[in-house]
Structures are given as C-alpha cells and as structure tokens.
Amino acid sequence: xxxxxxxxxxxxxxxxxxxxxxxxxxxxxxxxxxxxxxxxxxxxxxxxxxxxxxxxxxxxxxxxxxxxxxxxxxxxxxxxxxxxxxxxxxxxxxxxxxxxxxxxxxxxxxxxxxxxxxxxxxxxxxxxxxxxxxxxxxxxxxxxxxxxxxxxxxx
Amino acid sequence: xxxxxxxxxxxxxxxxxxxxxxxxxxxxxxxxxxxxxxxxxxxxxxxxxxxxxxxxxxxxxxxxxxxxxxxxxxxxxxxxxxxxxxxxxxxxxxxxxxxxxxxxxxxxxxxxxxxxxxxxxxxxxxxxxxxxxxxxxxxxxxxxxxxxxxxxxxxxxxxxxxxxxxxxxxxxxxxxxxxxxxxxxxxxxxxxxxxxxxxxxxxxxxxxxxxxxxxxxxxxxxxxxxxxxxxxxxxxxxxxxxxxxxxxxxxxxxxxxxxxxxxxxx
Numbered sequence: 001x002x003x004x005x006x007x008x009x010x011x012x013x014x015x016x017x018x019x020x021x022x023x024x025x026x027x028x029x030x031x032x033x034x035x036x037x038x039x040x041x042x043x044x045x046x047x048x049x050x051x052x053x054x055x056x057x058x059x060x061x062x063x064x065x066x067x068x069x070x071x072x073x074x075x076x077x078x079x080x081x082x083x084x085x086x087x088x089x090x091x092x093x094x095x096x097x098x099x100x101x102x103x104x105x106x107x108x109x110x111x112x113x114x115x116x117x118x119x120x121x122x123x124x125x126x127x128x129x130x131x132x133x134x135x136x137x138x139x140x141x142x143x144x145x146x147x148x149x150x151x152x153x154x155x
Numbered sequence: 156x157x158x159x160x161x162x163x164x165x166x167x168x169x170x171x172x173x174x175x176x177x178x179x180x181x182x183x184x185x186x187x188x189x190x191x192x193x194x195x196x197x198x199x200x201x202x203x204x205x206x207x208x209x210x211x212x213x214x215x216x217x218x219x220x221x222x223x224x225x226x227x228x229x230x231x232x233x234x235x236x237x238x239x240x241x242x243x244x245x246x247x248x249x250x251x252x253x254x255x256x257x258x259x260x261x262x263x264x265x266x267x268x269x270x271x272x273x274x275x276x277x278x279x280x281x282x283x284x285x286x287x288x289x290x291x292x293x294x295x296x297x298x299x300x301x302x303x304x305x306x307x308x309x310x311x312x313x314x315x316x317x318x319x320x321x322x323x324x325x326x327x328x329x330x331x332x333x334x335x336x337x338x339x340x341x342x343x344x345x346x347x348x349x350x351x352x353x354x355x356x357x358x359x360x361x362x363x364x365x366x367x368x369x370x371x372x373x374x375x376x377x378x379x380x381x382x383x384x385x386x387x388x389x390x391x392x393x394x395x396x397x398x399x400x401x402x403x404x405x406x407x408x409x410x411x412x413x414x415x416x417x418x419x420x421x
Contacts, residue, residue: 009203010207014207016268016269017210017264017265017267062196062199063203063204064270065270066275066311067270067273069178069179069181069185070182076175108271111270115272118183120186120272120319121318127272127344131271131272
C-alpha cells in the first residue's frame with residue numbers, strides 16, 4: 001500500500017510532464033490511490049489509513065502545489081468520506097469507478113471554491129467544468145489499471 | 156456502558172472537527188499571505204522532485220536505450236528532435252541578443268500545472284544555479300512567466316496565464332519605431348488570448364503587430380516577445396481599447412526553458 005502511494009505520487013508529476021499533447025489528461029493519481037487502497041485497510045487499521053492520507057496530502061502541498069495544509073486537510077476529509085462510502089457500498093469495479101468520479105468532482109469543486117474565496121481565482125464555471133472533465137480519462141485508466149493489478153495480486 | 160462509549164466517540168469527533176477547522180483556516184490564511192517557502196519545505200521539495208528531475212533528463216536525452224534494430228528509426232527521430240531543438244535554441248539566442256545584461260540559465264521542465272488551477276510549472280534549476288524569486292522565464296519563442304518558490308535545485312514558474320501574475324507593462328510595435336504602450340491585464344483560457352488595456356480609443360493599433368515587454372518594473376527585461384495582436388475591441392465603458400493578443404508560446408509545447416538571471420557585473 002505504501003509502495004502504491006509512492007508510485008501514485010510520482011506518477012502525478014511524471015504524467016503531467018509526459019501528457020503535454022492534450023488538454024484533457026490531468027492526473028490525480030495520489031488522490032485516487034486513496035480510493036483504491038481504502039478497502040485494504042481493516043476496521044482497526046483505519047487510523048493508519050487516515051495518517052497515510054494526511055502524509056500524501058502534505059507532500060502534495062509541499063512538492064506540487066505550494067499550498068501548505070490545504071491538500072493535507074482535503075485529502076484527510078476525502079479519506080473519511082471514502083471510508084464512509086465504502087461502509088455503504090460493496091467493493092467492486094463499478095463502485096470504484098463511481099466513487100473515483102465522485103471524488104474527482106468533489107476535489108476540483110472544493111479546491112476551486114477555496115481559491116475563489118481567497119481571491120486566487122475568478123469564478124468561471126467553464127474553467128471548473130473543464131477541470132473536471134479533463135481529469136476523467138487518464139484517471140479512469142489509472143484506477144482501472146491499479147484495480148486489476150491489485151485483484152490479480154490478491155489471487 | 157454504551158452511553159459512555161457514545162460520549163467518548165462524540166468528544167473524539169468534536170476534537171477532530173475543531174482540528175480540521177483550525178488547519179483549514181490556517182491553510183486559507185497561508186494561501187493569501189505566503190510569499191516564500193521555509194527551509195524544511197525546500198528540503199522536502201528537493202528530495203521528492205529528484206526522481207522527477209532524473210526522469211525529465213532521461214526524457215530530454217531521448218531513446219538512448221533502444222535496441223539496434225530500431226537504430227535507423229531512432230536516428231531519424233533523433234535528427235528531427237535535434238533540428239527542432241536547434242531551431243528552439245536559435246530562437247532563444249535571437250531573443251537573448253537583446254538581453255545583454257542578463258545571464259541565461261537553461262533548464263528542463265520537471266512537471267507542469269499539477270494542481271490545474273495554479274498555472275505553474277517546475278524546472279530543474281534553483282538557487283544553486285543562482286536563480287532567485289521573480290526572475291523572467293522564456294521559452295524558445297517568447298515570455299512564459301517568472302520564478303517563484305525557489306529551492307536549492309528546483310524552482311516553480313508562475314505562468315503568464317495565471318491570475319496571480321499581476322499587470323505587465325507592454326508595448327505594441329506599430330512599425331517604424333512607433334510603439335503603443337499598454338498593460339497586459341489578464342488571460343482568457345477559452346479563447347487563448349491575453350488582454351492589453353490602458354490604450355486610448357483614438358490610438359491606432361494594427362492587427363498582426365508584435366507585442367513585447369517594455370522593461371519597466373524590476374522583473375521583465377525590455378523586448379521579450381509576448382505575442383501578436385489578434386483582435387481589437389473596446390472596454391466595458393467604451394472609453395479605451397482592449398487589445399487581444401495571441402500568445403507566442405504554446406504553454407503545452409515546451410520542454411526546455413531559460414531563466415534570465417540578472418548579471419551581477421552590470
């Protein structure tokens with residue numbers, strides 16, 4: 001799980017530099033790795049999962065976005081939300097894809113609203129929508145790939 | 156017993172909520188006020204960006220590890236790549252001829268615009284190479300932004316497309332050394348154009364003319380290309396011209412950039 005988090009973290013940086021040919025390929029691997037690894041933590045390990053989410057959020061803040069504590073908090077809150085959702089739905093490929101899409105939409109909207117509130121960005125619905133749908137394709141591939149790798153490894 | 160457990164659980168949730176709120180307020184506060192990064196952040200950035208820096212260097216030095224069967228293809232591709240690189244470097248030299256009081260530091264792009272809304276890229280040169288905050292950054296065909304958050308080996312570049320860039324003094328070349336001065340005030344991502352404002356309605360501006368920096372202010376030297384005039388409208392009050400400029404640099408189409416380091420001798 002730690003290895004996957006580390007790989008996902010570096011994949012974010014690597015893919016952003018590799019996929020320069022399209023405006024529709026924005027990776028969110030670090031965030032979505034939290035969705036993939038969540039079912040692997042048992043109930044008594046839940047604190048460990050939250051700790052991982054905070055560490056990866058803090059690293060994302062420092063290394064990629066220079067927004068100290070913003071992703072740290074958001075990743076933690078999203079981890080809590082993912083945990084709550086997984087308590088309601090079963091762990092299968094379809095639920096993974098739906099949760100991932102939901103998390104992408106939630107994350108982009110929250111970040112954009114925070115940036116709007118602090119006057120970093122002007123409110124433009126088109127930019128927000130573009131940020132959401134430009135994250136779908138590559139993250140769908142990423143989530144699917146890692147889900148099947150994990151499934152195979154489990155067997 | 157169950158009641159006691161619920162009470163403890165509620166208290167725990169309350170404490171977590173308070174902590175989250177405090178951190179969120181702190182994060183928002185930092186987002187507004189923070190101008191530089193701490194030593195610990197710089198160290199963390201340098202450590203975690205190292206693998207990405209190596210990867211970008213590997214990408215830049217193209218396909219050395221391909222098998223011998225692919226040699227011809229490799230050489231053909233490499234030739235094309237080198238030709239493109241030579242053109243890029245020639246263009247850079249053309250630009251830099253005008254910038255004699257600046258030293259050029261060339262670097263590779265390590266990652267770009269990860270947060271989507273932040274309009275920044277990271278390059279693999281930092282204070283170790285003499286780079287400081289607020290130095291102009293150019294690609295082969297023109298200006299792209301300025302350095303921010305410089306650590307020992309890496310720097311972030313705030314792109315011209317960012318709303319945080321502020322106003323930049325620019326001049327439009329109308330031919331025969333006839334310049335029209337204005338301010339670059341913003342970027343429209345939907346139409347991919349910059350806006351220039353502060354030009355009188357009676358001033359003549361031609362479509363297709365080049366827009367360059369004036370050198371006023373401390374950051375951008377004079378004469379760096381920004382783009383070409385693509386459309387002219389008027390502002391909301393119909394009092395002044397609003398000039399639309401097509402950028403000279405495609406933000407998604409460069410892997411090598413140059414930082415204009417101020418020459419200490421001058």
